[in-house]
Amino acid sequence: MSFETIFREVFKALARNRLRTLLTMLGIIMGVGAFICVVSVGNAGSSRVEEQLHNVGDNLIWVEAGSRAKSGVRVGSRGTKTLVVGDSNAVIEQIPGVRSASPNVDGRLQVVYGNLNWGTQYRGVSPEYFDIRKWVISAGAAFTQDDVDHNAPVCVLGNTVASSLFEDEDPIGKTVNVKGVPFKVIGILQAKGFSATGQDQDDFVVIPITTAQKRISGVEWLDDIYFSAVSREAIPETTKQIISLMRERHHLRASEDDDFNIRTPEELIRAQLATANIFTWLVGSAASLSLLVGGIGIMNIMLVSVTQRTREIGIRLAVGASEQDIQWQFLGEAIVMSLMGGALGVLAGIGGAFLLKNALHWDMLLSPQVMLIAGVFSAAVGIFFGYYPAQKAARLDPIEGLRYE
Numbered sequence: 375m376s377f378e379t380i381f382r383e384v385f386k387a388l389a390r391n392r393l394r395t396l397l398t399m400l401g402i403i404m405g406v407g408a409f410i411c412v413v414s415v416g417n418a419g420s421s422r423v424e425e426q427l428h429n430v431g432d433n434l435i436w437v438e439a440g441s442r443a444k445s446g447v448r449v450g451s452r453g454t455k456t457l458v459v460g461d462s463n464a465v466i467e468q469i470p471g472v473r474s475a476s477p478n479v480d481g482r483l484q485v486v487y488g489n490l491n492w493g494t495q496y497r498g499v500s501p502e503y504f505d506i507r508k509w510v511i512s513a514g515a516a517f518t519q520d521d522v523d524h525n526a527p528v529c530v531l532g533n534t535v536a537s538s539l540f541e542d543e544d545p546i547g548k549t550v551n552v553k554g555v556p557f558k559v560i561g562i563l564q565a566k567g568f569s570a571t572g573q574d575q576d577d578f579v580v581i582p583i584t585t586a587q588k589r590i591s592g593v594e595w596l597d598d599i600y601f602s603a604v605s606r607e608a609i610p611e612t613t614k615q616i617i618s619l620m621r622e623r624h625h626l627r628a629s630e631d632d633d634f635n636i637r638t639p640e641e642l643i644r645a646q647l648a649t650a651n652i653f654t655w656l657v658g659s660a661a662s663l664s665l666l667v668g669g670i671g672i673m674n675i676m677l678v679s680v681t682q683r684t685r686e687i688g689i690r691l692a693v694g695a696s697e698q699d700i701q702w703q704f705l706g707e708a709i710v711m712s713l714m715g716g717a718l719g720v721l722a723g724i725g726g727a728f729l730l731k732n733a734l735h736w737d738m739l740l741s742p743q744v745m746l747i748a749g750v751f752s753a754a755v756g757i758f759f760g761y762y763p764a765q766k767a768a769r770l771d772p773i774e775g776l777r778y779e
Contacts, residue, residue: 384706387679398675399715401668402755406719406748409665411726413658413744416651418737431507433473433603435613437461437620439596440635454633455595456624459583462599464623471603471612476503478598479586485579486551487539494535495578496552498586499600506602509580514546514561522582525589529557533565533576555589557581609638662751668715669755672708676763680704684770691772701768708760709753716752720745 388395439457462475479498484491503509504516517528529550536545536559545559566575587593601616603609617636624633680687687700723745727738 381706381710383703384710387703387707388710394675395711398671399668399711399718401664401671402712402715402752403668403719403722405662405665405668406716406752407722407726409658409662409748410720410723410740410744411730411738413655414723414727414738414740415730416653416655416657417739417741417744431600431602433606433609434506434638435472435601435603435609435616436637437599437601437616438635438637439598440633455593456633457596457599458594459596461620461623462596465599465601465616465619468619469612469615471608471615473602473604474502474506475602476500476506476600477583477596478503478600479583479591479593480578480597481591483552483579483590485535485539487548490539492535492538494532496586496590497578497580498583498590499580500583502602503580503600506600509566510564511561512564513544514559516561517580517582522584525584526582527555527557527585527589528560528582530561530563530580531559532563532578532580534574535577535579536562552579552581553590613638662748665751665755668752669712669759672711672756673759673763676704676708676760677766679707680763680767680770683767684774687767687770688772688774691770697768700770701764704764704767705757705760708764709756712752712756712760713749716749719752720749723748 437457439454459477462477465472466475476499480495482493483496484493497503500522501516501519504511511530512533514530516530517526520526521528529552531539531545539545539550540548545562548559549556550559551557563576563580569575581590601612603612613636617632620634620636621632626633690700691697724740727740731738
């Protein structure tokens with residue numbers, strides 16, 4: 375018997391029992407749909423973490439003025455005044471694993487334009503800061519080393535500050551007042567939005583490091599230094615070398631704690647990404663258990679079908695059908711139900727994803743690979759759970775089949 379004939383008989387058999395066929399496929403449909411929805415939510419979360427990883431910086435190593443015990447009193451983070459521009463220069467000169475560096479001082483201030491004002495944070499940095507922290511200038515330009523050398527009163531505004539002070543007006547070339555000092559706006563940063571912790575990343579003003587120290591803060595020490603390693607792989611070893619050099623420059627004995635904190639945010643975010651991916655696949659695996667339930671349903675219905683069609687099987691075998699023909703017919707019924715259930719499940723998953731996105735405002739990221747995996751898995755379920763009933767039908771004794779009432 376040809377495959378064309380076998381599958382024609384398969385569809386006839388399924389069409390004779392439409393309701394039973396639909397109910398049998400329901401477990402596959404729900405399993406595939408649930409798997410696609412769950413993995414889409416997880417993929418959206420992982421995508422947000424990956425975006426955060428991209429935005430955090432270019433192989434960033436962050437050194438912060440740290441805490442230290444002095445005379446029995448623990449000075450909190452940024453409580454020391456030992457971090458200076460010379461530390462940044464020394465690291466660049468002596469550690470080959472560092473590509474660039476930007477010293478930083480920051481604090482809160484009020485920016486005034488006309489009759490509008492906005493409370494925000496300022497960052498006094500070098501021009502390398504924009505590349506290290508992956509900030510893109512959307513309008514105007516960044517300040518230069520010449521601006522740093524001459525303590526120029528120029529600034530680059532974060533998107534939140536620019537929109538709050540200027541609304542529809544073009545800020546480039548305008549003058550804002552900061553602590554009585556007129557600053558010329560020379561650039562606007564491209565928006566990054568909110569961080570994973572809910573902080574507005576665009577609510578700050580960037581000015582040259584020397585301008586910040588001499589005209590705003592009035593101090594010579596630093597709050598932070600941002601370093602960019604030459605590669606991601608070089609970060610761990612470069613971090614160790616920075617710690618060693620900084621301790622040497624700060625004249626710290628072996629028994630003394632660091633007077634600075636050193637962090638590599640990328641490691642933390644990568645750990646979050648790995649956790650998000652594991653959680654996605656764990657929940658996806660739980661959702662796919664309904665596929666197994668659907669497969670068991672297929673096996674149950676096929677075994678019932680074999681029993682109900684015992685006489686039919688006996689007649690087919692008696693008139694010349696081979697065991698292989700019988701096996702392929704029943705296995706074909708299981709595979710067709712699985713494939714149809716998988717296809718309908720994919721449509722249900724896509725529809726469910728859009729419904730969740732519109733009703734609950736969840737982020738969803740549909741993936742063709744996930745839909746393909748779900749479809750292939752549903753077919754595999756049909757083959758696995760349909761094989762035993764098909765074997766049982768093929769091995770039926772024709773005489774017993776003809777005698778069956």
